[in-house]
Amino acid sequence: MQLARIPHWIQPAFHLSVVGNLTPSTGLMPFPIPEFSHDVELTLQEANGRYAKDGSVLVIPIGMKTDILDTLADSMSKISPYPERQHYENVAKALVEKHPSLKEPGSGKGWYGWFHSLKFKLGNYRQKLSAAGCPEVEVLKKDSDHQQIDELMSATFSKRRKEIVGDQPLIGDVIARWPAMFCERQVRAEFKRVVSIDLLESFLDGLDDPAPRLLEVYEAATKSAKKPALKAILDCLKKDDTNERRRIAALLGLPHYLREEPSDIIRMCDAHGETLAAAMEGMQLGLLIGYEGDNQDAFPREVFNVAVVVEETAVLHNFKDVPSSFAMLLGIIYCDNLEYPRAMKYSFEFLQRVVMKIKPDQASARVHGIRNKLLRYNL
Template identity: 55%
Template sequence: MLFRVIVSSQDIRRVTLDSVPESVKELCVTLRTILGLQGNFLLQFEDPDFGNELCNLTDIKDLPSDRVTLKVLFTASDSVSDLALQTTSLSAPTAASSVEWPDPFFIPDFSHDVELQLSAANDAYARNGTVMVISKSVKSEILDKLADVISKITPYPSKDQYESVAKALVAKHPCLREPVSAKEWYYWVFSLKFKMGNYRQRLMAAGCPEVIVNKRKRGQTIIKAIKKSKKGEIHYLPNPPEGQSAVTSEENRTTMLLEVQKSDPDLQLLDKLMALTFSQRRKEIIGDEPLISVVMDRWPGLFNQRQISAEFNRIVTTDLLQSFLDGLDAFVPSLLELYKAAVSSSRRLSLTSVMQCLNKEDTNQNRRTAALLGLPLFFSEDTSGIIKMCDVHGETLDALMKGMHVGLLIGHEGVLQDAFPLEIFNVAVVVEETIVLHNLRDVPTAFAMLMGTIYCLNLEYPGNMKYSFEFLQKVVMKIKPDQCSARIHGLRNKLLRYPL
């Protein structure tokens, strides 16, 4: 049976089940496992008897046959905005980084006495434009409530997010405006920043994992700590699934280790076990920052194309390969035209050999490869330690991987006379001088898997190719597209205006 499952407006999944579950509860458990959903939720379905309007699913027999569209509605004891709750899973009332930022931001109701004071002040503002003289107790109540709601989404709001809260606050309660300021809401931005700083101390004392990780002193780890969710992760450091303990998680990990060792492992069982151990794995990778050899020993099931894609989906709620290739294809024609113009004007002669490869064999796959390999050359970035071509019968892998923190090995046969091989033998993803993925069929797929590996292992983008990776994330994959650097923003605008 085929299901179209709407988790959020940005996250719509296709799920195929061999048979219809016997009950709604069993269907919820199945979807929770396959999609990696966390927290409590109910299901709605498009009812053909009512023009495909949504109805709550209470009896499995009400489902249409063959194809069904379901909508997941997350429930929580506290009132974060309905919009926020519908965007993605909310693992627990104290969970951080598990709800997408709502737009517009939802301002909650305050205590009854504060609401009465605000109502009277809003009426006075409507009559004569008089703003409210805010007492210390009222201000404290407002900031505490807002900090509580914000922390359920992220303990580390960005500048734009702080501003969206302040704007929404004065829009709902115009009596809180500051008339002497050009931005009448800006006073609240500074107050919220100070309040969130204090609130994070309370979260740390309560055991919030993400805040505890980010409070580590630099000397406590060998590798420089990576603070906060920086690349658009939605489930950066999630709480365990409801009812899951450290003991059961470790038992699931042990079962996974045994299953991986089989010559013909059960892929569906591995999918389930990887989803159940997601929280433990993220806690180890982010909290302990282990060497790649340790991660591969403890989580060998992660290191294949299927599981990297699934893990990326759990972290960002985005299909890795589809979003990468679809986004890339949208920009390939403009990028190649931009490269041609740069070569003809002698601004980027290093791109000449890349464009010459297309003259020899202009296929869709080669156009994708040229667009990707030409990107760092266009930015004048050094790829020597990140992207390496290797003759499969030539230099030893150990010598080639020496000094590679993260990157790609593109394998070919014979002497390479072009910018990239027109016939690729094998592509491998390398982390800390170790091959973690191999037998990738082409360069575009390998780039997607490299992006997925960086997210799954919580790695930093290579500094020598920071603009290329930022372009791939924010422009190609559209993850946090509104937070581009000036250079990437300018290139994106140029590409969107470029004549095809």
């Protein structure tokens, strides 16, 4: 009897190719770096020659870096759309070994930035494949029995809350203990168990109501020229005024209006220009908003990837819009019983009391004041 051939996308990822093909003696086999476009290959050939002579590395144009990452992401996704950390490292190492002119100056390993850029790029690439109906992505998505996980997380809710609230563990310990909780589906489910409302719907619906009046309040506050950061945020809407960007402006402008300092909580970074570790350095709680290419504005026109960061760790990522990411950040705060960051405590309180309408009667004087001002603008 002849056995039916197993479709290649159902086989375990480490059987598919050298990206995850483990050998007892050497571990991961080197990843075969594909050929890039003709122009990129010519540039690399010349740059590698200069590196061999004097050790100089290439200053990589944005377009060239995008070409390299797109090609690598395409090759990796054909092997497995869900590579693990060691696979990203393997590809990044192989890249700078074949093209040493691509090494990062001042970096001991020389490939760490490529490692993080690949993670960002493949997440975006995977989303495009899924939207196009790629079977590898669709089948792998179904591997997890979401209903079973939902039931188990619900059954262990009481025990989990007792541990998190009572013991106040570090975020790394929570991730190790309850790894299933750190995805959008489970954050929303856990938030609903804690607060009894839907996280994303309540946040976005609650934001759309005061957002137009918030922007009017911001506009009035900038006329005295005392809030340049707030004005820079509003100026972004003059270039591209969409509902999505108005939501972003309302959220990012809030701490500036409330005289708070958001720089250690809300950060922007070039997804290909710096390492994730460097971008998250010193972040105890917040959002890291990644963009591609040059960005001179207060916030990027197109968001590449947003990560929720806790204790310098990206606990959630691959969000493509800022408002939903804010909602997920609030969800993580509730799920892990975290305190609002002191530098933005009034902004988060506003989101809780006014946007989400959670215990609105317990608002502080400052939040109560802005809420009353919004009501006057509504008259």
